[in-house]
Amino acid sequence: METTYAGAPATYPIAPARRYLRQLGIDTQFVLLGFPIGLLTIVLCLAGFAVGVGTAIIWIGVPWLAATLLMARGFAHIERRRVASVLRRRITPPIYRTARTKGRVAKVFAPIADGQSWLDLAHGIFRFIPSTIAFCFVFTWWVVALAGLTYPLYDWALPHPPDNMELPELLGFPDTATVRIVFNLGIGLFFALTLFPVVRGSALLEAQFARGMLNGVNELRRQVAEANAARDVAQEQKAAAVSAEATALRKLERDIHDGPQQRLVRLAMDLGRAEQQFANDPEAARATVAEALAQTRETLDELRALSRGIAPPILVDRGLRAALTALAGRCTVPVDLDAPVAERLDPAVESTAYFVVAEALTNVAKHSHASEVRVSVERLATGLLVTVADDGVGGASLAKGHGLAGLDDRVKAAGGVLAVESPEGDGTRLTAALPI
Incomplete structure (x- = not known):
């Protein structure tokens, strides 16, 4: 962000300077306040821990130790809030163990049995080490920078030894006071220029120690949970891919058996009959051959249709929009197509989107009794959104045994999500969200 001043010939960026100054103030107050x-x-946690452990043998120390852990938890909550501004990220508080029963004894032992409470106590005891180191650096750098830069203002009030003119003359200065002022200004300038990285590093040292003690286990658990969730998703996608492939193979086998295979069997029988007719009845043989040729053409048409279902050439050559246009033209129900996606996408995404529309239009033509169907393909920042909606009788479902179950597996295998809204008598809306 830049701000232009009236009458100025150029723009002066002021946002970065403000950001650095603001962070410098945040880090400074974090370190200076963290020391006390x-x-x-450390005094309260060590005293509470010592008294609790020392008197635990007579059971008085048990509630005292629990109270000390709760006190350390309170300090930990404060520190998490303070650390967030330094790390520029929100620190999610961990989930502490709670008593499973409502009894007083269970409530007393709950903090003692919680591992994070002991980490909070350890942080309260050992945090003084990074706090002291950070405080020494920050305090020293601020004091020396301010003292050096303002040295000309109070040099007159300090006692000085008698002037020795040999050094000033050697350096080219008129007197010793000038050398002294320039030397202190140089030191102050050096500490001022290195103030931000030193303060930032000191604050990060203390903040990262607190983050590791107060939130490290929680972050590790969350990472493990995310890894397990990613593994489960990958396993689901793998299972969906296997199921989709098996469904596609069964469908292809059924289509070949019901279509081209039957026609080829009939073609073989017709050619055999024609071979027998050539000797006795040539005219009947010619009619049989003509009928066989018609069967051959129909078989070729069915094989082309099956090949389009496996890998449509127009999708490979010209992209998704052209393939969907051809698909809409072959549908027996009027299709209102809205597919402005012109750029080529990942082949797997294009293939999945094509089969979603193809299967949906096939179901519309066979089962919906619809008078119109609307197909929409929208490119979003997060993926591709494919919508097929009709005004038919509804009743479609993704449950196993229905026609859309295999389509759901295909979408899951591509990492997407398929949803169906199909109330009885109010049409069907199928939506597929595919990552790109």
Whole structure:
């Protein structure tokens, strides 16, 4: 972001400077405030832990130790809020163990049995180490930078030894006071220029220690949960891909058996009959051969249709929009197509989107009794959205045993999601979201 001042010939970026100054202030107050908080925390946590452990043998120390852990948890909540501004990210608090019963004894032992509560206590005891290191660096850099840059303002009030003119003359300065002022200004300038990285590094040292102690286990658990979820999704996609492939193979086998195979059997029988007729009845043989030729053409048409269902050439050559246009032209129900996607997508995405529309239009033509169907393909930032809606009788389902179950597996195998809204008597709306 840049701001232009009136009458100025150029633009002056002020947002980065403000951002650095704001972060410098945040880091400075984090470190300077963390030192007294750490001092207070180590005293209270060590005292509470010592008293609790020392008197645990007579059972008085058990509730005392639980109270100390709860106190450390309170300090941990405060520190998580403080750390968020330094790390520029929200720190999600962990889930602490709670008592499974409502009894007082269970409530007392709940913090003692919780691992994160002990990590909070350990942080309260050991946080003084990074807090002290960070405080020393930050305090030193601020003091030296300010003292050096403002040295000319108070040089007159400091006692100085008698002037020795040999050094100033050697350096080209008129007197010793000038050398002293330039030297201190140089030191102040160096510390001022290195102030931001030193303060930032000190704050990150303390903040990362707190994050590791107070949220490290929780983040590790979340990463494990995400990895398990990703593994489950991958297994579901693999199972869906296997199921979709098996369904497609069964459908192809059924279509070949019901169509081209029957025609080829009849073609073989017709040719055999024609061979026998050539000797006795040539005219009947010619009619039989002509009928066989017609059967051959019909068989070729069915094989072309099956090949389009496996890998339509127009989809490979000209893309999704052209393939959907051809698909809509062959549908027996009028299709209103809205597919502005012109650029080529990943072949797997294009293939899945094509088969979603193809299967949906096939179901519309066979079962919906619809008078019109609308097909929409929309390119979004997160993926491709394919919608097929008709005004038919409804009743479609993704459940196993229905025609759309195999389509659902195909979409899942591509990493997408398929949804169907099909109330009885109110049409069907099929929506597929595919990642790209």
